[in-house]
Structure formats: structure tokens, C-alpha cells
Amino acid sequence: MSQAILYDSTLCIGCRECEKACAARWKLPYNDKIAAEEKISAHKLTAIQTHGEHYSRRLCMHCNEPACASVCPVGALNKTALGPVVYDETKCIGCRYCMLACPFQVPTYEWSSRTPRVRKCDMCYDRRKAGLPTACAEACPTGATISGDREQLIAEAKRRVADKPDQYYNRIYGINEVGGTSVLFLSAVPFDQLGLKTRLPKEPLPQLTWGALSLVPDVVSAGGVLLGGIWWITHRREEVAAAERGEKEGKK
Amino acid sequence: MMADRAKTMTFPNTVSLPGVHRLPFWTPIFWVLMAGGAYVAYLRLFRGLGAVTNLSDPFPWGLWIGFDVLCGVGLAAGGFTLVAVVHIFNLKRYKPILRPAILTAFLGYVLVVVALLFDLGRPDRIWHPLVMWNPHSVMFEVAWCVMLYTSVLALEFVPAVCERFGWKAPLNVLRAISIPVVILGVILSTLHQSSLGSLYLIVPEKLYPLWYTPLMPVLFYISAICVGVAMTIFESWHSSREFGRHIEMPLLSGMARLLAVLLSMYIALRLMDLFQRGGLGLVLVPRMETYLWLLEMSLLIVPALLLYSYRVRHSAPALYACSLMVVFGFIANRLNVSVTGMEAGLGVHYVPKWTEVTVTLAVVALGFAIFRFAARRLPIFESAELSQKPVP
Numbered sequence: 096m097s098q099a100i101l102y103d104s105t106l107c108i109g110c111r112e113c114e115k116a117c118a119a120r121w122k123l124p125y126n127d128k129i130a131a132e133e134k135i136s137a138h139k140l141t142a143i144q145t146h147g148e149h150y151s152r153r154l155c156m157h158c159n160e161p162a163c164a165s166v167c168p169v170g171a172l173n174k175t176a177l178g179p180v181v182y183d184e185t186k187c188i189g190c191r192y193c194m195l196a197c198p199f200q201v202p203t204y205e206w207s208s209r210t211p212r213v214r215k216c217d218m219c220y221d222r223r224k225a226g227l228p229t230a231c232a233e234a235c236p237t238g239a240t241i242s243g244d245r246e247q248l249i250a251e252a253k254r255r256v257a258d259k260p261d262q263y264y265n266r267i268y269g270i271n272e273v274g275g276t277s278v279l280f281l282s283a284v285p286f287d288q289l290g291l292k293t294r295l296p297k298e299p300l301p302q303l304t305w306g307a308l309s310l311v312p313d314v315v316s317a318g319g320v321l322l323g324g325i326w327w328i329t330h331r332r333e334e335v336a337a338a339e340r341g342e343k344e345g346k347k
Numbered sequence: 348m349m350a351d352r353a354k355t356m357t358f359p360n361t362v363s364l365p366g367v368h369r370l371p372f373w374t375p376i377f378w379v380l381m382a383g384g385a386y387v388a389y390l391r392l393f394r395g396l397g398a399v400t401n402l403s404d405p406f407p408w409g410l411w412i413g414f415d416v417l418c419g420v421g422l423a424a425g426g427f428t429l430v431a432v433v434h435i436f437n438l439k440r441y442k443p444i445l446r447p448a449i450l451t452a453f454l455g456y457v458l459v460v461v462a463l464l465f466d467l468g469r470p471d472r473i474w475h476p477l478v479m480w481n482p483h484s485v486m487f488e489v490a491w492c493v494m495l496y497t498s499v500l501a502l503e504f505v506p507a508v509c510e511r512f513g514w515k516a517p518l519n520v521l522r523a524i525s526i527p528v529v530i531l532g533v534i535l536s537t538l539h540q541s542s543l544g545s546l547y548l549i550v551p552e553k554l555y556p557l558w559y560t561p562l563m564p565v566l567f568y569i570s571a572i573c574v575g576v577a578m579t580i581f582e583s584w585h586s587s588r589e590f591g592r593h594i595e596m597p598l599l600s601g602m603a604r605l606l607a608v609l610l611s612m613y614i615a616l617r618l619m620d621l622f623q624r625g626g627l628g629l630v631l632v633p634r635m636e637t638y639l640w641l642l643e644m645s646l647l648i649v650p651a652l653l654l655y656s657y658r659v660r661h662s663a664p665a666l667y668a669c670s671l672m673v674v675f676g677f678i679a680n681r682l683n684v685s686v687t688g689m690e691a692g693l694g695v696h697y698v699p700k701w702t703e704v705t706v707t708l709a710v711v712a713l714g715f716a717i718f719r720f721a722a723r724r725l726p727i728f729e730s731a732e733l734s735q736k737p738v739p
Binding site: 200 | 392393394395396397398402403404405407408431434435436437467468469470472473475476479480481482483484485486487488489490526529530533534537538541542545546548549550551552553561564693
């Protein structure tokens with residue numbers, strides 16, 4: 096019953112109501128100047144982007160197996176069972192590894208704050224828990240952004256592509272990218288033309304580190320035995336040599 | 348108070364001791380850097396990271412992580428390498444260069460923590476990994492290893508302090524637990540030196556393929572040992588000039604032979620890995636990454652070849668030049684992985700701000716100053732001088 100967001104670029108009219116609703120929900124300032132910024136930042140957690148005659152949206156992709164949550168040394172980021180990837184600002188130490196690790200370069204930082212936080216979309220976790228749609232989906236006048244169950248949204252996306260194959264690029268972004276995401280994209284044109292990363296691996300990124308990290312217990316036990324063994328042999332050799340010298344001297 | 352005492356204790360002494368100052372303006376440079384570092388610390392604390400760094404949302408890690416942390420930890424690897432050589436492999440003849448290596452390592456790790464206090468967004472929460480665990484995070488593992496290993500280094504260094512002040516009881520305790528501590532130190536070093544490479548396993552689509560490889564943990568580990576050995580040679584050279592001691596040539600030549608073999612292994616592994624991943628063609632692509640890679644590799648290949656020569660290994664200046672090349676090659680590698688190799692993938696060109704450079708230089712200068720101070724006050728080299736038989 097994992098929750099997700101479907102953004103259909105072909106229905107988006109670039110009205111930025113989603114941006115406004117998002118700012119209101121996070122109690123962030125919103126004005127014409129901020130509206131004109133077509134990138135996400137610590138004061139703008141979702142952004143509508145213009146790519147020629149097409150629109151695109153930037154927001155946290157809520158990966159099924161998020162790199163940010165796997166790299167966080169204090170577990171400040173977590174994938175909830177409901178679907179959203181949430182951030183606990185009381186744990187965060189500000190190492191910013193999540194920002195480096197995120198394949199979509201989503202987490203942003205309050206660079207000018209004395210007590211900075213990481214900022215990113217949390218898919219309106221509190222609203223979703225209460226069964227409400229996300230603020231952006233609720234505000235969208237054309238249905239370009241809708242929220243709901245991930246499987247149902249994938250089925251809906253497939254239906255749209257099948258119904259109007261001439262209007263859609265025949266793929267759904269987010270089904271396989273880095274092991275699947277909880278934000279899905281539909282588009283009229285190939286996704287790289289919407290500024291989306293299309294050369295991402297299909298497997299979840301945390302697997303790459305786990306391969307190395309899972310060897311730690313082996314390194315500890317094998318290393319301990321090996322080093323202890325070498326130490327014993329090298330020092331035993333010395334003891335034996337000393338004892339032999341002693342014996343010889345004793346015989347004399 | 349402490350700083351005042353340190354000042355009066357260190358600097359008047361420098362004139363009275365034998366040995367030549369290599370840097371004539373060292374003292375003023377040092378104090379200018381300290382003042383600069385303090386000023387940046389103030390800015391950092393009250394105006395935030397944005398005011399003192401050129402970091403940004405797409406480029407969250409810069410010079411402080413790339414140099415102060417990645418290079419700092421690596422350059423301190425001589426500590427665990429020599430501890431293993433002397434205490435585990437029982438090659439006692441290397442004992443005279445063990446204490447300087449432990450001191451370097453201990454200072455190195457303490458300074459890494461100092462740099463981290465600048466770089467962390469919430470330095471007041473540096474202790475959080477102690478109680479908030481995420482065993483799936485490489486950073487979590489590194490945090491624990493660095494913390495534990497810094498404690499191990501403190502235990503390995505404290506005997507020098509005890510000897511200086513004639514404290515017998517703690518010395519006996521330390522001696523009794525020394526072997527488990529030594530083994531623990533080598534294991535912890537193995538873990539986090541390699542894990543610094545594992546940190547970058549998560550960015551396959553960002554780090555340029557000349558550097559990104561699943562072998563990064565192994566490569567980081569071997570190169571850390573290489574630079575640890577090179578740093579021992581580097582230190583011996585400088586301390587011999589600084590303190591007017593003779594240089595332990597037979598020992599350094601022995602270390603140099605080990606260095607030649609380790610470097611060759613490292614280079615062979617990197618080239619074979621690049622070949623196996625089908626990346627050798629990248630070496631011909633005319634772009635910045637290629638030139639930086641060639642620079643880095645030549646700084647490692649040239650000394651590796653030179654060190655196979657008997658004459659080079661037995662000439663102090665040539666040995667020093669080789670160790671310097673390895674140190675610079677290592678720094679080039681870490682900066683390529685953390686900064687230059689990431690620029691294209693992150694879509695940002697990053698040049699550190701003067702404030703970032705000031706802190707880095709201040710941290711390095713502080714390291715040199717404390718090393719000198721400790722080496723003059725504690726039996727770091729004395730024990731070496733006594734046990735060292737005159738070279739024929």
C-alpha cells in the first residue's frame with residue numbers, strides 16, 4: 096500500500112499552484128521572485144521547470160530504496176512504510192552525505208543558517224497519514240499531479256499511455272530508476288528533454304555500498320586471528336631462539 | 348592561558364636548540380595562519396557555512412572533506428603501518444621511527460576532528476553517531492572507527508608522556524594491554540582507510556569513471572599504506588634537519604623497498620581494473636579529468652620505478668624526493684575523487700573560497716607546530732637515538 100505521486104507533464108500548464116501550496120504547507124515565503132526560480136532549494140521544495148514548450152517538476156523522488164537514508168550516519172532520513180522518505184532534523188549532524196549520495200540531487204541545505212537543516216519534500220507525510228492527498232496534488236487544477244497508491248498510479252499511467260499513444264513518450268519514469276521511485280513521471284518527449292536523469296542504474300544504489308560494508312565483521316574476525324597469529328609466531332620464534340641460546344650456555 | 352604557555356615554551360627554545368630553520372619566516376607565517384583560522388572560525392560560527400565556503404546544494408563536499416579529512420586520515424596511516432611492522436611482525440630495527448609515526452598519526456586524527464568541527468553543519472552534534480545508529484551507512488562506520496582509533500592512538504602515544512614525567516604505574520598497565528590495543532588499531536585502520544573509498548561507491552553516476560570502481564575500498568587501503576610509508580620517510584628527513592639528528596638511512600632504505608613493491612601493486616591493480624572495466628580508452632579523451640589522472644598516476648609511477656634503484660634507495664635526497672612525489676600523488680588522488688572527478692557529474696565547477704584554504708593551511712600549520720613542540724618536549728626521538736647504533 097505504498098503511496099506515490101504521478102506527475103503528467105502533458106497535463107501541466109505551468110500555473111505553479113503546486114509550488115504555492117507547497118510553500119504554504121512548509122510555511123515558506125512565496126512571491127514572484129521565488130516563483131521565477133526554476134530550481135529546488137532550501138526555501139523551495141518543489142519547482143516547475145520550463146523546457147521549451149514542455150513543463151517538468153522537481154521534487155524528492157521518494158526512492159523505494161533511498162540512497163540518502165542508507166548513507167545517513169545517524170539515521171535522520173528514513174523510508175516510511177507508507178512511501179514518503181522523511182527527515183528528522185533533531186538527529187541530523189549536517190555531514191551532507193545525503194546531498195552527495197542522492198542520484199537526483201534533491202536534498203538542499205540551509206547554507207546561511209547558524210543551525211542549518213537539510214530540506215526536502217516529504218510527500219506531505221502528515222497529510223498522507225491522515226488519508227489526505229499531498230498539498231501539491233490538491234492544488235493542481237488540471238490533475239497533472241495526483242497522489243495515491245503506487246500500484247494504482249502505475250496502472251493509471253499505463254492506461255493513459257495506452258489510450259493516447261501519440262501524445263505520450265512510451266515509458267513511465269520512476270518504475271525502474273535506481274530500483275523504483277515513489278514519484279512517477281509521464282511525458283510527451285523523452286525524459287532527458289525534461290531535464291530528468293536517464294542514465295541511472297536500475298538497481299538500488301544502497302546495494303553498491305552494502306557489498307563492501309557487509310564484509311566488516313569478516314575483516315574484524317579474520318584480521319584479529321591473522322594479526323594475532325602473526326604476532327604469536329614472530330614472538331614465539333624469538334622466545335625459542337632465546338631459550339636455545341640459554342640451553343647452549345647452560346651446557347657449557 | 349594554554350596557548351600563552353605553549354607560546355612561551357616553544358618558540359624561545361627554537362633558537363637555543365641545534366638544527367637549522369628550513370623556513371625563515373615560519374613563526375610569523377604560523378601566527379598569521381592561526382589568526383586567519385580563528386577569524387574564519389568566528390565567521391563560520393556566526394554566519395554559517397555559506398559565508399565561508401563555496402559549497403552549494405549541488406556541490407556539498409569541498410576542500411575540507413577532500414583535503415582535511417580524506418588526505419588527513421590517509422597521511423596519518425604511517426602510524427598503523429609502522430605499529431604493525433614493529434609490534435606484530437616484530438621487526439624491531441624499525442623501532443626508532445615508530446614513535447614519530449605514532450605522533451604524526453595521533454595529531455593527524457585530532458586535526459581531522461578539528462576540521463570536521465568546521466565542516467559539519469551542526470558540530471555540536473558530532474557525538475550523535477554514538478547513540479544514533481545506522482549500520483547501513485559507511486559514514487557511520489567511519490565515524491566509529493575514527494573515534495575508536497583516535498583513542499587507540501592516544502593509548503599508543505601516552506607512554507611517551509609517562510616516560511617524560513616518570514610515571515611508572517600507568518606505563519605498566521599500558522604495556523600489559525599493548526598487544527590487544529595494537530591489533531585493534533590495525534583492524535580499525537584497515538576498516539576506515541578502506542571505507543573512505545567505500546564512501547564513494549554510492550555515486551556511480553557522478554564520479555568520473557577513471558576513478559569510480561567497485562575496487563575503491565581496496566585501492567584506498569593500499570594507497571593509504573603507501574602514503575603512510577612515504578610520510579615516515581618525509582618525517583625522518585625533516586626531523587633530521589630540524590633537530591640536527593642523523594637520518595636513519597638503513598631503515599628508510601628498507602621502508603623504501605617496501606614502498607616500491609606496494610606502489611607497484613597499487614598501480615598494477617588500478618590499470619588492470621581500468622582495463623577490465625573497459626576504461627583504458629578514457630586515457631586518450633582530451634579533457635581535464637584525463638590530464639589530472641595522468642598527473643596523479645605519474646606522481647605515483649615515477650617514484651615506484653625510481654625506488655627499485657639501489658642508488659635512489661640509499662641516497663637521502665633522492666629518497667626524500669620520491670616520498671614527496673608519493674605524498675603529492677596521494678593528495679592528487681584524494682582530491683580527484685572528492686572534488687575534480689565529481690565536478691562534471693554534479694554539474695558544478697568548484698573553487699574553494701579563501702576562507703576554506705585558510706582553515707586548511709591553518710590546520711596543517713598547527714599539525715607541524717604541535718609535532719615540533721611534542722618532539723622537543725617528549726621522548727619521541729631520544730629513545731631512537733639511544734637504541735640506534737652508530738651507522739658505520
